[in-house]
Amino acid sequence: MADLYESDGVGQAGHWDGAADGIPNTSDPFIQTYLHGRDALIFQERKLRSDHSFRQSLSPIAAEACEIVANIRDEEQRTIWTSEVEDRLAEDGEGNTYPGMMFTLAKSRMERTKLWRIVRRLPKGALLHAHFDAMVDLDFVFAKALSTDGIHICSQEALCTPSALEKSPVLFQYTRSIPQSNRSIWSSEYRPSTLIPLSTAADDFPNGGRSGFLSWIKERCSITASESLNHHHGPNAIWQKFKSTFAILGSIIFYEPIFRAFVREMCRQLLDDGVRWVDVRAAFIFQYRREGSEIPEEGYEEVIRAFGEEVESFKASPEGKGFWGARMIWTSLRNLERREVIKTGMKQCIAVKTAYPHLIAGFDLVGQEDLGRPLKDLIPELLWFRKRCVEEGIEIPFFFHAGECLGDGDKTDQNLFDALLLGTRRIGHGFSLYKHPLLIDMIKDKRILVESCPISNEILRLTSSIMSHPLPALLARGVPVALCNDDPSILGQGTNGMTHDFWQALQGWKNLGLEGLGALAENSVRWAAFEDQSSQDWIKGVRDASFGNGVRASRMKEWRIDWDAFCEWIVAEYGGQASGDHQPTEADDVAFNMARVVPAPTPK
Numbered sequence: 001m002a003d004l005y006e007s008d009g010v011g012q013a014g015h016w017d018g019a020a021d022g023i024p025n026t027s028d029p030f031i032q033t034y035l036h037g038r039d040a041l042i043f044q045e046r047k048l049r050s051d052h053s054f055r056q057s058l059s060p061i062a063a064e065a066c067e068i069v070a071n072i073r074d075e076e077q078r079t080i081w082t083s084e085v086e087d088r089l090a091e092d093g094e095g096n097t098y099p100g101m102m103f104t105l106a107k108s109r110m111e112r113t114k115l116w117r118i119v120r121r122l123p124k125g126a127l128l129h130a131h132f133d134a135m136v137d138l139d140f141v142f143a144k145a146l147s148t149d150g151i152h153i154c155s156q157e158a159l160c161t162p163s164a165l166e167k168s169p170v171l172f173q174y175t176r177s178i179p180q181s182n183r184s185i186w187s188s189e190y191r192p193s194t195l196i197p198l199s200t201a202a203d204d205f206p207n208g209g210r211s212g213f214l215s216w217i218k219e220r221c222s223i224t225a226s227e228s229l230n231h232h233h234g235p236n237a238i239w240q241k242f243k244s245t246f247a248i249l250g251s252i253i254f255y256e257p258i259f260r261a262f263v264r265e266m267c268r269q270l271l272d273d274g275v276r277w278v279d280v281r282a283a284f285i286f287q288y289r290r291e292g293s294e295i296p297e298e299g300y301e302e303v304i305r306a307f308g309e310e311v312e313s314f315k316a317s318p319e320g321k322g323f324w325g326a327r328m329i330w331t332s333l334r335n336l337e338r339r340e341v342i343k344t345g346m347k348q349c350i351a352v353k354t355a356y357p358h359l360i361a362g363f364d365l366v367g368q369e370d371l372g373r374p375l376k377d378l379i380p381e382l383l384w385f386r387k388r389c390v391e392e393g394i395e396i397p398f399f400f401h402a403g404e405c406l407g408d409g410d411k412t413d414q415n416l417f418d419a420l421l422l423g424t425r426r427i428g429h430g431f432s433l434y435k436h437p438l439l440i441d442m443i444k445d446k447r448i449l450v451e452s453c454p455i456s457n458e459i460l461r462l463t464s465s466i467m468s469h470p471l472p473a474l475l476a477r478g479v480p481v482a483l484c485n486d487d488p489s490i491l492g493q494g495t496n497g498m499t500h501d502f503w504q505a506l507q508g509w510k511n512l513g514l515e516g517l518g519a520l521a522e523n524s525v526r527w528a529a530f531e532d533q534s535s536q537d538w539i540k541g542v543r544d545a546s547f548g549n550g551v552r553a554s555r556m557k558e559w560r561i562d563w564d565a566f567c568e569w570i571v572a573e574y575g576g577q578a579s580g581d582h583q584p585t586e587a588d589d590v591a592f593n594m595a596r597v598v599p600a601p602t603p604k
């Protein structure tokens with residue numbers, strides 16, 4: 001009895017001699033043949049992965065670094081991602097600690113791991129899917145707003161009840177005029193839509209003055225921790241909150257002094273995280289006011305000019321050394337009337353592109369895909385746009401969002417077909433792409449890249465954890481992908497940069513490893529929209545990759561140098577440690593916390 005019992009125990013099977021029962025030994029030749037065949041099959045399948053050739057081309061140092069990181073990952077799965085070692089989370093009523101737990105629950109713990117320190121340093125190449133309004137921490141935005149003359153706040157109702165505080169539409173606006181009313185926005189006396197100076201309103205906030213105000217406004221402008229966890233309410237509910245944050249932020253960040261500081265801070269935070277380029281999407285539905293002007297600009301030439309100036313000035317500054325730059329993907333809203341898509345979207349886009357061709361990289365439609373117009377509805381408009389661009393002699397390629405949904409065969413899911421047929425160069429999200437074998441083959445053939453945003457997909461309730469995200473299925477089938485952060489200041493990453501998304505992928509998907517992460521970062525450079533290119537030149541550039549001779553190839557070579565230096569750093573820093581026996585000490589944590597996300601400087 002005792003023997004049998006032991007033979008079941010993990011790690012003790014080796015003591016058991018099964019020969020008596022005729023059980024073959026693992027070392028028996030035919031078992032060995034089976035095991036070799038098994039390894040060969042796994043290897044055969046891995047050859048289909050989109051990161052296979054990157055893995056094959058690793059230098060010996062890079063291979064060593066990848067192995068070190070794999071060991072650290074395994075060690076941290078055993079020692080950090082377990083309730084047994086540290087059950088504070090369970091005590092707090094937040095449940096178990098385990099590898100791949102929900103992002104919001106894992107966030108602060110992940111920021112204290114060795115893996116985090118490593119991923120922070122990874123050269124991440126380019127950020128290819130990100131929405132402008134959500135690119136800078138809210139602390140920075142509101143500190144800047146509070147220190148900018150003339151910023152006012154107003155609300156559609158008096159903010160004197162919990163429900164008004166939670167839901168009443170709130171806006172910010174610049175005005176020179178002396179306020180007409182001294183009735184507090186927080187009292188029932190407040191007359192709806194009256195502008196109140198921001199600093200007065202913040203200081204008068206009934207629940208904790210200015211710091212209470214900041215907590216409240218940050219909650220209004222982001223998905224809170226508890227909202228992010230309430231997956232049973234579904235995507236439509238979270239999108240209501242998500243959309244409302246853009247309305248508030250859009251009213252504050254497009255006043256010139258704030259806008260300029262915002263652009264610069266976006267670039268600074270990205271570079272600080274190892275991101276050297278961004279193709280950033282902005283929805284052109286905001287009003288831009290120049291410094292000291294109450295009247296919004298007509299058209300968007302002025303805001304694009306300021307954007308370009310700030311990017312260039314950052315690049316030229318000492319802190320911007322190494323930053324390659326930024327371009328905008330023009331986005332229109334997919335729920336507009338068809339006529340409006342042309343009038344306010346496409347025509348303005350063409351005008352701005354004509355004035356600043358180097359700053360507009362492409363065109364897209366945004367907003368909740370399930371509740372907006374499918375691409376199929378807009379085919380006449382999109383083809384008209386194509387034709388107008390040819391007539392004007394300008395290149396505004398499509399970079400469509402598609403398949404950011406749970407559906408299987410519904411109209412949203414079918415956006416993937418139209419994105420492909422309309423010649424998109426990349427696909428934003430492509431969450432439902434794994435259900436489309438034919439499209440997957442075509443996408444690979446046409447060298448279309450998927451901009452995947454795993455944390456965004458989790459927070460917007462398409463998947464409840466990194467473990468059930470479909471991206472590994474695409475990578476395994478050879479689809480080229482880049483990881484992106486989508487809306488970091490709103491969705492909970494809190495700070496710009498891509499470390500959270502990269503970390504989650506590294507921890508969550510064993511098949512990926514540091515090698516896979518490197519391949520994803522390299523892809524981002526390979527598919528970035530650095531400059532205007534015809535479709536043929538674009539495809540050639542992507543195909544030639546670092547063997548080409550344009551900007552793309554030279555940046556891919558630069559990236560490779562950064563990658564090699566990064567791998568050397570890993571080997572120097574962690575190579576000497578025997579895996580499995582290094583317990584993080586308090587001193588490690590202190591050092592780590594200091595090196596963590598660099599706090600945003602106080603805006604000037």
Ligand SMILES: O=c1[nH]cnc2c1ncn2[C@@H]1O[C@H](CO)[C@@H](O)[C@H]1O
Nearest residue numbers: 131132246282283366367368486487
């Ligand atoms: O992940 C996304 N999918 C689709 N639309 C989005 C996403 N993130 C932001 N927006 C939309 O983009 C505009 C701001 O640039 C907002 O309208 C927002 O709803």
